[in-house]
Amino acid sequence: MTSTSPQRPPGAPVPDGTPAPGTDKEICDSEPKDPPIPLRRLPGFRWFWMSRAASGLGSAVTAVALPVLTFQETRSPLMVSLVAAAGTLPYVVFGLIAGAVADRTDRRRLMIATDWLNAACLASVPLAAALGVLTGGHLVAVALASAALGLFFDAGVYGFVPDIVGKDNLAGANSALYGAETVVRIAGNALAGGLILLFQPARTLALDALSFAVSALLIKAVARTAQRPGAPAGHRPAFGESVREGLRFLLRHPTLRVMALVGTLQSFSGGAIVGQLAVFADRVLGVHGSDGRIGLLYTAWSAGGIGGSVLLPRLRRRFAAFPLLLGVLPVGAVLGLVLVRTSDWRIALLALAAWGSAYLVVLVNTMTYSQEVTPAELQGRVNTTRRMLSSGLGVPLGALVAGTLTVRVGVQAGMSTAVVAIALAAAVVWGVQVRRWAGTRTRT
Known part of the structure; x- marks a missing residue:
């Protein structure tokens, strides 16, 4: 038996929930x-x-x-x-x-x-x-x-x-x-x-x-x-197909897959920073393990996250999720560069706190956007896949790469991998945005 469906207007979601190709809605979240x-x-x-x-x-x-x-x-x-x-x-x-x-x-x-x-x-x-x-x-x-x-x-x-x-x-x-x-x-x-x-x-x-x-x-x-939305038990796909359904949604949603890449790069930077901060403090800042200032440095990074949690709701009321990344990611890259290049523990303390705020704004913003655009019945699959990429891949890989470079080249080189990761994330979102602007001008 065949069925017909009504004409889908431009920009309407396709059946899997992703925006229709060729529309501003691909990136304009x-x-x-x-x-x-x-x-x-x-x-x-x-x-x-x-x-x-x-x-x-x-x-x-x-x-x-x-x-x-x-x-x-x-x-x-x-x-x-x-x-x-x-x-x-x-x-x-x-x-x-x-x-x-x-x-x-x-x-x-x-x-x-x-x-x-x-x-x-x-x-x-x-x-x-x-x-x-x-x-x-x-x-x-x-x-x-x-x-x-x-x-x-x-x-x-x-x-x-x-x-x-x-x-x-x-x-x-x-x-x-x-x-x-x-x-x-x-x-x-x-x-x-x-x-x-x-x-x-x-x-x-x-x-x-x-x-x-x-x-x-x-x-x-x-x-x-209310009861969890989704297909009745008798109409559920097989378990393997259920997993693939979540992957397809993430990969086919143009903005969401960019957000997933950004979140992974951001987590890579976090793994690099936390993994090498004690070594950086000892060799560059002159703050050794027995020095109480080492605790202040770690606390500054965590406390910066508190600032980010306060900022994000206010920022999201003024900016949509994707445009917010256009500003916050470059700021994070600059703050990371300040941290890596300084030898003054006080400047490092301020840079860590500010960077920690930007770091949390990016991570929670990407997670919130994912929850906003993902259908209720796919929330677990889409978001655990995204988390798998960030926490399961990004964090340990960042720690491993930074540690290897620290041993072979020096701790500032190891810490710089965090800055490179955030700069790459910024380049990705700006590249997507520029392409979107160019596409809009072409259509008009």
């Missing part, structure tokens, strides 16, 4: 937003924000305690490296699978289940330590399992947040979530040292287990939203 509903008026978001803050605080403590515990138990730098690598490996291995699972299940239930499983996973560490059976292999397995569960949780978040706040409120909601995450990460890292001394590293992980349990209860308190 969502318009600047009207003032959104205050998030405090959305009770579901309040519960969810608290769940993220609670879980983030526990995870920030574990980020310090788990490597310390691993070295304490094994005395092996290799085992510590394996624990660190386990945090990003799931994005590469399970990224596409997690997105498909989130789009085929109740996202709220998925997040609650993964929180409870993560609580049990982390609670196994103090239990094993108390029984005298804790091993390095156990710690690596816990790091890997916890990161994998977190990935499945995040896959649910991408569609859950638009459900509870609406797409018009996404910029403010994502900024509030990232801002809270940054604040609790700074607080958790600062608390970790004292907690390790007070309770020992293994027992400290019980706090993270408790934070996941609290998060599960808070998410359960979020009132159920």
Whole structure:
């Protein structure tokens, strides 16, 4: 049987949700937003924000305690490296699978289940330590399992947040979530040292287990939203086709695929900066490991993210997502160049804070745009694929390339890879914009 469809007007979306080829809508993305509903008026978001803050605080403590515990138990730098690598490996291995699972299940239930499983996973560490059976292999397995569960949780978040706040409120909601995450990460890292001394590293992980349990209860308190949109269970495509459907949407959407590339390059720069900052501080700024100023440098980078979370909602009310990148990416490249070329720790401190703000504006802007243009039934697949490219590929590759150049050439060369990555991202978006302008003039 054949069917006919009505004539699609110029610029209308094609069936897979991408803009029609040959129209300004290919790059001219969502318009600047009207003032959104205050998030405090959305009770579901309040519960969810608290769940993220609670879980983030526990995870920030574990980020310090788990490597310390691993070295304490094994005395092996290799085992510590394996624990660190386990945090990003799931994005590469399970990224596409997690997105498909989130789009085929109740996202709220998925997040609650993964929180409870993560609580049990982390609670196994103090239990094993108390029984005298804790091993390095156990710690690596816990790091890997916890990161994998977190990935499945995040896959649910991408569609859950638009459900509870609406797409018009996404910029403010994502900024509030990232801002809270940054604040609790700074607080958790600062608390970790004292907690390790007070309770020992293994027992400290019980706090993270408790934070996941609290998060599960808070998410359960979020009132159920409308049923997740999508095809009825009997009409779902096969799992492999479901994965390919998400990939096709990302690759065929002209603006979204550019945004994905920009996000990957931006994450590459972040991996390079964080991976080499201690070496740069020691060899160029004269700030050594025992110097308290090293903590200020790391805090400046994180605190800059708080500034970015405050700026983004205001910027998105004035600029659409793609034009915003045209200004912020070159600014980030200039700030990175200032950092790499200075030998004054005070200038480096200011440059790191400002760069951290620009860095977060770009990442949250790209994520928000992706949630805005992706159909509800594809949120998990499209956004975990994008996250797989940035967190699973960009961050570790940036750290590896910068580290290799630092060893072979010098730390300033290693840090410069971050500047090159952002400059390349700026060149990409400006090249696309110039081509769009040229196409518009040709058609007129």
